[in-house]
Amino acid sequence: xxxxxxxxxxxxxxxxxxxxxxxxxxxxxxxxxxxxxxxxxxxxxxxxxxxxxxxxxxxxxxxxxxxxxxxxxxxxxxxxxxxxxxxxxxxxxxxxxxxxxxxxxxxxxxxxxxxxxxxxxxxxxxxxxxxxxxxxxxxxxxxxxxxxxxxxxxxxxxxxxxxxxxxxxxxxxxxxxxxxxxxxxxxxxxxxxxxxxxxxxxxxxxxxxxxxxxxxxxxxxxxxxxxxxxxxx
Ligand code: ADP
Ligand code: MG
Numbered sequence: 049x050x051x052x053x054x055x056x057x058x059x060x061x062x063x064x065x066x067x068x069x070x071x072x073x074x075x076x077x078x079x080x081x082x083x084x085x086x087x088x089x090x091x092x093x094x095x096x097x098x099x100x101x102x103x104x105x106x107x108x109x110x111x112x113x114x115x116x117x118x119x120x121x122x123x124x125x126x127x128x129x130x131x132x133x134x135x136x137x138x139x140x141x142x143x144x145x146x147x148x149x150x151x152x153x154x155x156x157x158x159x160x161x162x163x164x165x166x167x168x169x170x171x172x173x174x175x176x177x178x179x180x181x182x183x184x185x186x187x188x189x190x191x192x193x194x195x196x197x198x199x200x201x202x203x204x205x206x207x208x209x210x211x212x213x214x215x216x217x218x219x220x221x222x223x224x225x226x227x228x229x230x231x232x233x234x235x236x237x238x239x240x241x242x243x244x245x246x247x248x249x250x251x252x253x254x255x256x257x258x259x260x261x262x263x264x265x266x267x268x269x270x271x272x273x274x275x276x277x278x279x280x281x
Contacts, residue, residue: 050077050078051113051114052075052076052077052078053075053076053077053078053112053113053216053217053246053247054075054076054099054110054111054112054130054216054217054247054249055075055076055110055111055112056072056073056074056075056095056099056108056109056110057073057108057109057110057111058071058072058073058107058108058109059071059072059073059095059098059099059105059107059108059109059110060072060105060106060107060108061091061094061098061103061105061106061271062106067270067271068091068094068271069091069094069095069098069105069108069271070270070271070272071107071108071272072091072095072108072268072271072272072273073108073273074266074273074276076217076247076248076249077247078247079243079244079247080243080247080248080263080264081239081243081247081248081250081261081262081263081264082247082248082249082250082262082263082264082265082266083250083251083252083258083261083262083264083265083266084249084250084251084265084266084267084268085251085252085253085255085258085265085266085267085268086267086268086269087269090268090269090270090271091268091270091271092221092251092268093221093251094271095251095268096132096219096221096249096251098110099130099219099249100122100125100130100132100219101117101120101121101122101124101125102122105118112125112128112129112130112216112217113129113216115128117130126213128216129213129215129216129217129246130215130216130217130219131210131211131213131215131217131218131219131246132210132218132219132220132221133206133207133209133210133218133219133220133223139194139202139205139206139209140194141193141194141195142193142194142195143193143194144190144191144192144193144194145181145186145189145190145191145192145193145194145197145205145208146174146177146178146181146190146191147168148194148205148209149177149180149181149205149208149209149212150167150168150170150173150174150177150212151167152209152210152212152213153173153176153177153180153209153212153213154167154173176212176214177208177212178190179212180208180209180211180212181205181208183208183211183241184204184205184207184208184211184238185204185234185238186201186204186205186208189201198231199226199227199231200227200228200230200231200234200235203223203227203231203235204234204235204238206223207223207235207238207239207242211242211245215246216246217246217247217248217249218242218246218247218248218249219248219249220239220248220249220250220251220252221251222251222252222253223235223239223250223252224236224252224253224254224257225253232254232256232257235257236257236260236261239261240260240261243263250262258279259279262279263278263279264276264277264278264279265277265278265279265281
């Protein structure tokens with residue numbers, strides 16, 4: 049059996065009497081988009097927070113490419129290869145599209161920026177950032193401040209920041225939220241092409257997007273996975 053890229057085993061998280069994650073297990077395999085769906089309050093964001101390190105589980109483990117990352121901090125997990133997107137506030141509005149992408153990508157590298165080698169002149173980093181921005185369709189907007197971008201373009205930029213980290217896995221919490229029809233269509237097309245670079249764990253409300261994209265779907269209700277299968281299932 050091929051080892052999954054991301055392997056979540058028995059995650060349990062309690063908030064007082066509420067069990068927000070109850071023995072949740074799922075995996076993410078090379079080349080796939082695995083969607084997690086479920087009603088509001090089902091525990092989707094709590095699950096993502098435990099995978100990315102923002103919340104510590106009461107029980108269970110998270111492995112990335114065979115490595116136990118359960119005890120790592122969020123930045124350590126990013127460096128290990130988990131790229132979480134759609135943290136809007138993580139974008140610096142006054143900085144340019146290119147600067148945001150380079151700084152985001154740098155966050156996932158081990159190298160410390162040097163005083164003598166300003167990071168924004170690092171050619172390798174710049175090449176990676178520009179390639180990511182070209183892939184998401186922002187090549188013409190490198191020098192624009194993020195504040196000038198449309199909502200849809202900011203989502204594309206968040207994907208570029210993740211992509212420039214050359215991650216092992218993408219984790220996305222409701223990327224389509226707040227996008228109109230054309231924005232959702234554009235982002236769906238973008239994510240569709242992304243899975244070959246790294247698999248995507250996708251929490252999403254938009255069922256059209258889920259059925260268009262997901263190779264597998266897991267249904268989370270009251271903190272428990274009640275079913276996992278293909279879209280056809
Ligand atoms: P979803 O993302 O599926 O809408 P959440 O993971 O945000 O669900 O929430 C799952 C449940 O856990 C909800 O009942 C929510 O109120 C509760 N919850 C989430 N975060 C906390 C917290 N920090 N403290 C207490 N309860 C929380
Ligand atoms: Mg949520």
